[in-house]
Amino acid sequence: MIINHPLLGPRDAAEFVYLGDASLIDRPDWQDPLAAEKFHDYLYLRDNPVGNHRELWYHEQGDRSWLVVTRNTLTHEIIKVELATDVARKRGRSR
């Protein structure tokens, strides 16, 4: 698979480390009264869909950026690649 890095251009997926579902960006609030339940769901449960899947890849053997890759889990086709910091900022997660 070739991941089209927003800054570096097309890079081989073997340069990256895979973390998993991009919902891992949305860490629950630790002060929430239901924090224990929410952290359980955050840490252990996954949607695991067939078809398009937004997921976190880390460019370990490159510029060490985190990417959000939208990829089809049935065909391995990569549809969209974004910098994770941009995605997180849009959701108000990052400074």
Next chain:
Amino acid sequence: MRYSAMRVLLEGLTGNRGWKPVWRDPEPKPQYDVVIVGGGGHGLATAYYLAKQFGQQNIAVLEKGWIGSGNVGRNTTIIRSNYLLPGNEPFYEFSLKLWEGLEQDFNYNAMVSQRSILNLIHSDPQRDAFARRANAMLLAGADAELVDAAQLRRELPFLDFDNARFPIRGGLFQRRGGTVRHDAVAWGYARGADSLGVDIIQNCEVTGFNIDNGICRGVETTRGNIRAGKTAVCVAGSSSRVMALAGMRLPIESHVLQAFVTEGLKPLLPGVITFGAGHFYVSQSDKGGLVFGGDIDGYNSYAQRGNLPVVEDVCEGGMAIMPMIGRARLLRSWGGIMDMSMDGSPFIDKTHIDGLYFNGGWCYGGFKATPASGYCYAHLLAKDTPHPTATEYRLDRFARGHLIDEKGQGAQPNLH
């Protein structure tokens, strides 16, 4: 029809005209006591033991494709019980004991071959870890044998003992481990279950569950609605897809695992050998091909095929322990979809929906577990209490903090 040497002789003399299809092809009935979703090895074993050991009648197995089309026909056929943790080892040892009596039990030649499994040791700390594992195995009633490099040199002279990076210092043998003809396991269980009255319904995909006030009343399928007293899902690889139909999210990701087979060679490998410094395992099939595999590809996938970086990685593992493998030509490679769970261990449990049961999360260790998975799931379905060897395989173990993490990797499915 019972198989025997006499039967083979008689059929041979009469032109083999007396053989019958080994299971029926029934139409689905409107109602069953137990409906098992998924006609793989585990689903068929569940039906077989439910009918045989737990006296249940009126059972159906629903299979989306055909019997043997999924992971039961896609694995590397290894059986073993060399686990460490108390939540796992008694279960896998129970499974190995069932393998040992399986062919007599269901009167089918599954080619169970206890040709041994060897885990190679490459360093002193690894020897300590394997000694601990061997002791855990012995405590659970399994067999384990720690051997040094000198003995291995006598038994397996072709290994690359003096490899500069990963020298071989010894190994952990489980002599009762080995291989089984995987298709024959599916066929044997299907035939056994069918002969006990189980309806095996192929080309019947479950498209939904009939859930009414928190009680599962049956399933909707491509061949009509079927009412069920108990609905038992057993579809590892597709667990998340199927359980999503019941509104459940699971602690599971689906990943692709590749396997490989070379051209047929003369007898070469006496048993199963695994690399201790990477992920590579190899055995030789009775047809002569070297059957081997390694790591999963490492990203969510429902494609039954993988990518080339892992092919290279697996082959490098092979070259590191037995360089002669480089002379063999690769004949075929294929992929199967694994339920990779958050701690690397499976589930055999009730769900929060009454009448709906779940079996899955087998990671890439499902084949060896087939008999015990079926037996323990049947136990749970018949008695509503877990089998003594499967009490830890609960869906709520993450919330309780009782993970069964053999590798100690944490909630990162692609590392298990």
